[in-house]
Amino acid sequence: MTSILGRFRLPVPHVYLIAGASLGGLLFLRHVSSSLRADKFRTLLSPRETTLLELSGDEVKKLPYPPDALPGARDVDSPYGSIRVYEWGPEDGEKLLLIHGISTPSIALTDLAYKLVQKGCRVMLFDLFSRGYSSGPSPHTYHYDSPLYTTQIHICLLSSPLHWSSFTLLGYSLGGALAADFTSYFPTLIHSLILIAPGGLIRRTHTTWKSRVLYSTSGILPESWVERLVARRLYTGPEEARSIEPEGDGVENAETKTTSRGDAVYSSSHYALLQGTPYSTVGAVVDWQIEQHEGFVKAFISSIRYAPVHGEHERWRILGRNIEEGKGGLKKVFVVLGEMDPIIVKDEIMEDARGCLGNENVEFEVVKGAGHEVAIERAGEILTVVGRALGKW
Template structure:
C-alpha cells in the first residue's frame, strides 16, 4: 500500500476509534440489574417505566415527608437530614430517580413531568393516601413543584432546597453538551464522568456529613445509563422556567419554604427575588456561607429553617 494510502487508513481508523470511544466506554460500564442491586438497602417498586428503589425511614405515621433528590446525586444526598426530620415526627420516604442510584435506566426523555409521574406512581404503589410534605433539592425542587401544581390535593407542604426552575447556571461542559446535539452527546460521553468526579472532589474539600462523596460519585459513573440520564435532564428539565408553576402553587396557598445557599454558583441566591414575585405566600431563607451542596454541608441550618417553617405553618 502506498505511504499516502497507509497514512489515510491510519487516520481514518483513529478517527473512527475517537468517535466510538464514548459509546465503548458506556458499554464497559456495569448494567443496573439484580446483581448490581445485591447490596441495595430498602426495597423496589415496579412502576410503569421500570423499577424504582426506595427506603422508608422511621416508624409508621400519618405524617409523611418525601425526599426528591437532584440531577446527579441519588437519595443518599439527604443522609445528613433524615435523623433531624424523624425528630420532627415525620416518617421519611427517600427514593432514587430513574437513571440514578439503584433505580432502572429507561430511555424516556427525562422531563419534569416524567419524574413527577414516577413520584405519583411510587406513592400509589406504596399506598400513601394522605397528603405529604414534599422536599425537593435542586432539580428535585423543580420536580416537587411540578407535582404539587399538578396534584395539589396530595401535597400539604412544599420545602425547596436551592430549587431549579428559577435560575440555573450550568458549567461550560454541560452547556456545550446540552446544546450540541449529537456532538454534545459525544462530548458528554467522553468527558462527563471526569467533570462529575472533579465537582465531587471540589465539594469534598468543604466540611460535609458525607465524607466519601467522591467514591459515591465514582460508583454512579461506573453504572450504565447514569451519564445519559444527567444529559437528558439537562436538555429536557433543567432548561425550563417554572414561573407559571410557582404562581399556581402560590394561588393555591400550598405552604412553601425555599432555602437558598448564599454562595451557590449553580442556582444563585439572586433567584429568591424572582421566586418571591412568583409566589408571594412563600417563606424564604438564605444559609450564610452555603454553596449548592447545602443538604450535606449545612444540614443543621437547613433543619433549623425547616423547624421554624413547621412552627409557623402547623397542621
C-alpha cells in the first residue's frame, strides 16, 4: 500500500514544530500558503494528460481502462478541465445519456450501452469530472455539487454533432442522483428518466459516526489525512494491503467492496467491464484512478460532501410536481433497484420516492438477487426497463 498510495502520506508533526519556531519556518509556511493558493485554481489533470504519455502501446492496451475502450471518443475542453465523452449508435436512433456512479467511470455501463445500440439507440456516456479520462477543477475552487455536475452535463450535450434537445436520461448510483437533480431543473429536455440504484434519498441514519467525522467540512481532520484515509478505504488491491476494512453502510464503497447488511450482499470489484479484457475490473479501474489520477480522491471526497446524494427530497418533490403539471414530456420515473442492495435499501427508497413523486408517477423494478452493482452486472434486466420506459421493445 505504501508504494501504491505514496502521495497520500500523513504529515509528520515534528516538521510543523520545528518550522514554527524559526524564521525559516515562517518562510516555509509562506511557501506552503502560496502553494495552496496556486492549487486552488489548478486543473487536476487526468491520466490522458499525464501518465498516459509515458506508456508504450502495449502498456496502454493493458490498462484497466484503455483510452479506446468505447467507440466515438472525444475530449471536450471546458473551463473546468477536459471531459472524456463517448457517443455512438445510429444518428436517427432514440437518444440516451448515461451517467455512471461515484467511483467507476463510464466503462461501468459498457454492457448496457452496447445493448442499447444494438436496439438502434444513440448513446452518450462521459466520465464525471476527475474520473477516468476527465480532468476536473480543484475542490478548493469548486465543490463537486449540483451546479458543477449540471454544468458538465450541458457541456457534454452541447459538444455533440447532433441536437440533443429531447432525450432519455439514465443514471446509476451517484449518476441516478444527478439525473433526478438535472431533470428537476430542466424538465423540457427529458422525455424519459430511468434511475438505477439511485442516490438522492439515502437516509442519513445509515451514515456511521466514522464517516461523519471523515467527511466533515469542519476541519476536524487535516485534508491530507482525509485523502489518505479515503484512498485506503477505496483501494481494492491485495487483501494484505488494506489497512481499513469497508463499512457496510459507507456509500463510498458501494461499487468496489464486498460487504453485507443483514441478508444484503454486494460484490462487484472483480467483475470484468470489457469483453476479452479480464484485467479491466471495477476494482482494478478504481485502483488505477487512485494511483494515476491526481484528482480522483479529492473529487470523490467533495462529491460525498456536496453532491445531491442525501436528503434531496425537495428536488424529487419538484420533479413530481413537474410531472403533475405537465412540464416537459416526462410522464413517469422508472426506478430499478437491486433486491439485495445494502446501500440503496429498496423498501426505504420505494417509500420515500412514492412520497416525493406520487404513486402514479413512479414505477419500480426490483431485480432479484442483485446488489448495488445491478447496473454493471444485470444489463439485460435494465434494457427491459428502458424498453418499457420508451414504449418500445
